[in-house]
Amino acid sequence: MVKWYNKLKQTVLEVEFPLIYNELEAIDDELKAAEETITWQSENCWNYIVRMTDTVHDLASRVQKTKENVETLHTLMKAWSESAMFTRKDNRRDNLLNLEDREDRVAKWYKLMRDDGVTIHKLVEENLRLLKADPVTKSWKAYLEYIDDMVLDGFFNAISWSLEFFLENTEATLKPAPLFVSQMMLNIPEIVFKPSLDKDAADGFHDLVEELISDIYKMAAQVKRVADHLEIDNYQDDMDDILDLSEVRQEIMDRVTEIISKAVDYRSSFDTYSYLWVDDKVEFMKQFLLYSRVLTAEEIETHADDGVPECPPTTEQFKEQIDIYENLYIQISKFEDSRVFESWFKVDIKPFKMALLNAIKKWSWMFKEHLMHYVTDSLSELEEFIKVTNKGLKKKVKEGDYNGLVDIMGHLMAVRDRQTTTDELFEPLKETINLLESYDQTMPDQIYMLLEAKQIEFREKFQVEAPFTFNSANPYALLDKANKELTALEEETIQMQESANLFEVTVPEYKQLKQCRRDIVLLKQLWDIIVYVKVKFIMGDDTILADLLALKLHRVEDEVRNIVDKAVKELGIEKVFDITISGFSSPGLENRKFN
Numbered sequence: 001m002v003k004w005y006n007k008l009k010q011t012v013l014e015v016e017f018p019l020i021y022n023e024l025e026a027i028d029d030e031l032k033a034a035e036e037t038i039t040w041q042s043e044n045c046w047n048y049i050v051r052m053t054d055t056v057h058d059l060a061s062r063v064q065k066t067k068e069n070v071e072t073l074h075t076l077m078k079a080w081s082e083s084a085m086f087t088r089k090d091n092r093r094d095n096l097l098n099l100e101d102r103e104d105r106v107a108k109w110y111k112l113m114r115d116d117g118v119t120i121h122k123l124v125e126e127n128l129r130l131l132k133a134d135p136v137t138k139s140w141k142a143y144l145e146y147i148d149d150m151v152l153d154g155f156f157n158a159i160s161w162s163l164e165f166f167l168e169n170t171e172a173t174l175k176p177a178p179l180f181v182s183q184m185m186l187n188i189p190e191i192v193f194k195p196s197l198d199k200d201a202a203d204g205f206h207d208l209v210e211e212l213i214s215d216i217y218k219m220a221a222q223v224k225r226v227a228d229h230l231e232i233d234n235y236q237d238d239m240d241d242i243l244d245l246s247e248v249r250q251e252i253m254d255r256v257t258e259i260i261s262k263a264v265d266y267r268s269s270f271d272t273y274s275y276l277w278v279d280d281k282v283e284f285m286k287q288f289l290l291y292s293r294v295l296t297a298e299e300i301e302t303h304a305d306d307g308v309p310e311c312p313p314t315t316e317q318f319k320e321q322i323d324i325y326e327n328l329y330i331q332i333s334k335f336e337d338s339r340v341f342e343s344w345f346k347v348d349i350k351p352f353k354m355a356l357l358n359a360i361k362k363w364s365w366m367f368k369e370h371l372m373h374y375v376t377d378s379l380s381e382l383e384e385f386i387k388v389t390n391k392g393l394k395k396k397v398k399e400g401d402y403n404g405l406v407d408i409m410g411h412l413m414a415v416r417d418r419q420t421t422t423d424e425l426f427e428p429l430k431e432t433i434n435l436l437e438s439y440d441q442t443m444p445d446q447i448y449m450l451l452e453a454k455q456i457e458f459r460e461k462f463q464v465e466a467p468f469t470f471n472s473a474n475p476y477a478l479l480d481k482a483n484k485e486l487t488a489l490e491e492e493t494i495q496m497q498e499s500a501n502l503f504e505v506t507v508p509e510y511k512q513l514k515q516c517r518r519d520i521v522l523l524k525q526l527w528d529i530i531v532y533v534k535v536k537f538i539m540g541d542d543t544i545l546a547d548l549l550a551l552k553l554h555r556v557e558d559e560v561r562n563i564v565d566k567a568v569k570e571l572g573i574e575k576v577f578d579i580t581i582s583g584f585s586s587p588g589l590e591n592r593k594f595n
Contacts, residue, residue: 004060012063015146018139019131023059062130069123069130073147076116077154084165085109085216094177096346097169106215110222117223120151124226141229148227155220155235156242162216163248166209170255170344178346180205184267186355188277191267193347197260209256213249259345266339266347273332276359281366289370292317315431318367322435325364332356371432475527479520486516 012020085105089098098105124147133140169179182193182205196204220235232238239245287294292313299308313321337350395407490513 004056008056008060008063011067013146015143016063016066016131019133019143020059020063023132027055027059062132066127066130069127070147070150073120073123073150074154076119077151077157080113080116080154080158080219081161084162085219086162086165086212088169088179096181097179102212102215109219113219113222120147120223120226141227144227144229148225148230151223151226152235152238155223155239156245158219159216159239159245160248163213163245163252166213166252167248170252170342172342172344175343177343178340179344180209181346181348182263183351184347184349185351186277186359189274191270191352193263193267197263199257199260206253206256206260209253213252255342259341262341263345263347266341270352270356273356276356276363281363285366285370288313288321315428315435318371318432319435322364322367325360325367329357329360329364332360368436371436375432375436475523479524479527482516483520486513486520489513490517 008024017024086102087098089095089100124144127143128135128140131143133143166179168174169176182195182197184191184193186192193205195201195208197206198204199206201207217236217239220239221233223234225232225234284294289312290310291308292311295308303309332353335349335353337348337353339347339349341347493513
C-alpha cells in the first residue's frame, strides 16, 4: 500500500491532480487514524489495513490506466510522422514524385487519421470514467486541453515531416534527382508546358504543389477536437497559424516560383524558331514563286502603283531554300531531349522537339513537292500533247477534204510553235530531277505504272492464248498475233526508256516482256520441229528401217533435246516430246508403227 501510495503521489501530473484531489484527500484523512489512534493491538486494525490497501490500489490502478491510455495515444500519433504523405515512386531516390496514386494515397492517410481520431476520443472517454471526473468542471476541461495539445503536437510533427520531404528534395545544394517534370510542347501558336507553368493556371505546376501542401495540412482536419469546449471543429486552423510550418511552406513555394521563372526563360530561347509554325507557308510559297523571295513591307510600299517586278526562282534558289531547312533539321535533331533546373525540376522538351522537326520537314517538303509536281505535270502535259498530235497526224486526208487538211496543218503548226519550248524544257527538268534525287526524293511511280500494267496484262493474255499445248489449233497464227502485239509493246517500252535515260531516271526492268519474247522464240522452234516430225512420220505399214535412216533423224535429235531441256518442261507438250525423242534412238525403231 505504501509503495502504491508513494508512486501515485510522485507520478501524478499537475493536470491530473485536481481530478483525483478529493479521493487523495479522503485517503489522507483515513491514514491520519493510523498515525494517531490505531495500533497493532487495535480491534479493527487488520480490517482497516485491508480497506485502505484496496482504496489506495484502486486509485493508483485507475490513474496508471489513464497514463497507459495517454501513452497509447502517443504511439498512435508517432506513426503519423514515420513517413511522408508523398514520396518518390517506389521510394527510390532517383525516381520522380509518385503522383499516379495521389488520390488513393491521400484517401488512405485521411482514413488513418479518422480511425486514430476515433480511438483517441474513446481513450479520453475511458479516462473520464477512470478518473471519475465531472465533464463540466474546469479541471476536466484543463485535462482535455492537455490531451488536445498532445494531438496538436502529433499533427505538427506529421505535417512538418511531410513538408520536410519537399524541402529536402528541392534543395539544390543537396543535388537531389529530379522530383518534378513538365513537358514542353508546341500548341500552335504557343509553346506550352504540361503541367502548365502559368501561375494562374488552375491545373498548373504552381497550383499542383500548393494542392499537395494543402493535402498535407488537411490531415489535421480529419480528427475532431478533443477539447470540444473550445468550439473548434478540428486542428487545421491551429496548424495554419503555426509560424514554423508557414515558413517551410513559403520556402517551398518560393523555390517553385523561382524554378518556373527559369523554365519560362528557357522556353523563350526557342522563340527564334516561331516563324516555322507561325508564318503562312502558302503565302510564303506564293511570293517565292513570283519573286524568288518574300517581299518586305518597304518593297511593297515602294512598288504600290506599278507592282513589284516578278523574278521566278531558279533551281539553285530552290536548292538554297531546301538546304536552309535540311540544315536546320540536322541542327535541331542534336538538341537535348531534356533540361534539368536546380537539380530537382526537369523539363522534357522531346514533344516540342518532335513537333519542331515536323514543322521543319513540312517547310522542306513544300519546296520538294512543288518541284516534283513541276516535273510530273510537265511530262504529263507533254505526253498528252504528243498523243493528241499523233492522233491528229495519223488521220487520212481524202482528196478534196479541206477541213481535214486544215486540222493536219493545225497540228503541224502546234508542233512548230512548241518546238522551242519543248527543247528548253528538258534541261530544267533534268536539273530538277537531279536536285530531288540529291535529297533522296525519287520520281513518283505513276509515270511507269500504266506501262507496267499493260505488260502484266499482256503476259497473262499471252499465257492463255499462245500455243502452249500440243493440240493447239493454228499455232503459227497464234504466234504471229502474239508477236505483233509484243513488238508494239516493246516499242512503247523503248520510247519510255529513252525518255527516262534523257532525265537520268531509272526505269524498272520489265521481265514480263522479256519472258514473253523468250517463250515466243522457243514456241516457234518447238512447233517447227513438231510440224517437221508430224510431216516426216506419216508412214504406212510397209515403212522399213532403211526409209527412216534415210530421213537422217539423228541430225535433229540434239536440237530437239536442247530445246526441250531448255523450256518445254514448263509447257504442256513435254510428254509428247519425251516420247518422240526417245523413239529416235530406240533399237526397235524398225518394228514401230507411226500414225
